[in-house]
Amino acid sequence: MLSLKVNRKTYSVDVEPETPLLWVIRDSIGLTGTKFSCGKALCGACTVHVNGKPVRSCVVPASQVVGQEITTIEGLSPNAQHPAQIAWREADVPECGYCQSGQIMAAAALLANKPNPTDADIEREITNLCRCGTYLRIRQAIHRAAQIAARA
């Protein structure tokens, strides 16, 4: 049994210590907003925050994050009102939407670290893949989120 703190709640989970955090979040805890896509940290669809930093949960053993603050898309904000989520809706970013939880979590971590990121910051920090090619709208939404956060 491992004890994990996800979205400010503590869960005891019956998993092998090396089980990737992604599958603990999805199968044991039942939060399915965090997505499986590559399993090798190549695409970022599984991005969550550990102590506020973005990590690709498909390659993080659950035992490594015991006692740490894990945040998933479901816990990013009450009522999906994080500036990135507001901006994502305004810009109508998602197409198939499968990668967007990971994109938003990566963007939220960037914005927390750099409240007013440049295009170069975004290119460097947001390396998540999107098969539908929403990249231009994601960039636009991140700039918009920075404005929303500054106003708040």
Place this chain on the structure above:
Amino acid sequence: MSTNREINRREFIVTTAAVGGGLALGLTFPMSSAGLALDAAKISARPWESLAGKGDIEVDPWVVIAPDDTVTLRIGQSEMGQGVITSCAKMLAEELECDWSKVRAEYVSVNRHFRENKVYKRLLTTSSSSVRLGRPYLQQAGASARERLMAAAAQTWGVPRSELTVKDSVITHKPTGRTLRYGQVAQNAAAIKLSAEPNIKTPDQFTLMKKPTKLLDAPLKVDGSAVYGIDVRLPGMLYAAAKASPVFLGKVKKYSADAVKSRPGVHAVVEFSGPQIEAGVAVVADTYWRAKTALDLLPIEWDEGSHGSDNSEGFFKMSRAVLEEPGAKVVTQLGEPEAVLKSSSQIVEAIYEVPYLDHTVMEPFNCTAQVTPDRVEIWVGSQDPEVATMDASKITGVPVEHIYLHNCFLGGGFGRRGNQDDVRQAVSIAKQLDGRPVKVIWSREETMRHGYYRPMRVSRFRAALGPDGKPLAWTTRVIGIDEDYPGDEQTIRGLHQLPYQVPNQLFDYHLRKTHVPTGPWTSVGRSQNEFFLETFVDELAHAAGKDPFQYRRTLLEGNPDLRFSKAWVQVLSAVTAKTDWGRQLPAGTGMGIAIGDSRRLSRKEYTICAAVATVSVSKKGEVRVERFDVAMDTGPFLVNPLAAERQVEMQVTMGLAATLRQEITIEKGRVVQSNFDDYPLLRATEIPEIGVHWVRATDDPIAGIGEEVVGWVAPAVCNAIFAATGKRIRSLPLKNHDLSWT
């Protein structure tokens, strides 16, 4: 007749392009959106679940109205990012004259479709067909519901229908000013039979359509709540990890279940096989990770059959050899092309080759199934829930009326999620689990190595040029490989009639088989054939010493058999005007052009589309697509211009990744590539500035927008590379070419 009005690009796209070019901030958003400030989703996170409450009235199978005027519209097509839920809802609501802010959507019941004699017409989502084929009956359903609501109000008041008007779900009796809301008359309306079906609106009467509308489902994809097939959770559900024969058409020889049975959580080890099911083994456990790790350790011996040494190089060699074989099937013969070629002094000849491609859906393949003797339930994101249901019936013997397929959101489709191999496999596994539900998940590697691939293809083009540089004769031969779907037509599409003026023509083809499964991949046939055709005509232009735009233009204008040749020229001219075609560019930078119309043998509608790529190539040979501009005929309307723009962006992204570096290769009978490291998607840093230029060039509704751009990406980019470097690209992907220059 065509008009010459060009629809203005709206501010939103201009802004997008500016940001794409590196200019930040000063952002604006489309304030005219019909779905302005759409904070709450208008469809359940579990889209198969009905939102309609007990007091809600079904006015017709597509339209349900609640006492508070909330309108629930039923959607028969599958949402995979193309915005189809919103588009279908708009086609219904356009006629219904309801308050769009009170519209919500839900998927139709697939089970009811079977029980009620295919009441929802068609549940397939492919080939840009949702608007093209769905609009007449969806508009009719909306109009029919509206007229019955109006008739109910007329009855209530005892007045003639002609004295009533309706707007935003409120019916007004003009002479007295009395009003009734839809929610007040829905009950009576449901019982009314119309003596005749009302006429539906013509495009000039549309008000809701043509407006950019935000997607009804987008908020669910911003808070993680949208349920894709892979997210389904059921009480008592087991998880399975599946591995099919690495060599296609192989068999399971033996495996040792004992090696993994005692591992934690493992419930069973089961085999699966059957018609249209790649044989394999699945480990079933209480979590996916336990199933997957046990499967990785499971010793399996495969019978590779007769294809264990087949490889891509062999398939290409075979195809090149078949180019010389007699007996090709002739599609087009005009004049005496061979005789003209023999006597000509200027011949241009080229052989083109393209590889297999994977669909690379972001959501790995999965399906959840529960099989009992008299009832089957399936949860999956499917482009074809109708055939999936019939396949499940065949495998289980349970009649379709007792099969309940719950369609989920699709994490990408692109044609891949219309093959039902996921459903057939999962149902075969669930059948062995005594009625317990099981979610089968494929790893990324399994998903990539068991696709229904875009077919590889080889072609040879020959032309004889006259003294004026125009082609006097043109022959095309295509070797179609394994074109399982839809047979010969995929090989032929786009080449069966040249858009260009050529007095002597021959187009013929051979079909050959490999053991590699193939299927529809966005644009179905055109991603190969347009690369061939639009590269070859570019080669002719250069051989003739002409500008590639003007050369095409002359040949289009000169072709008396080309329907709407003026519209072709209009679209072509729009994209060259927008890109300032012909301007001086720095060394190593070039522009390439391509045009086509997405015609198919099987349909009369098409979409005229032209593209210009602006590409720079470094001296070391690194390719950077700076801009990609698309001009497209809209016909008289676009159902949702906002979604249409995004479809163009998606296709540019998709086409560019394939052009730059994607290929599926076969070694030892199996797929070599496995994940995004050896089959890379386009990255954010590589996306060009994208310009979308709508042109109203024809007055007929277009064929669609979901796949009418992707075919023109490769030729436009490769023609630009030729302009930049003088290197002519005759095979894809570009990563296999040395593009360095001095």
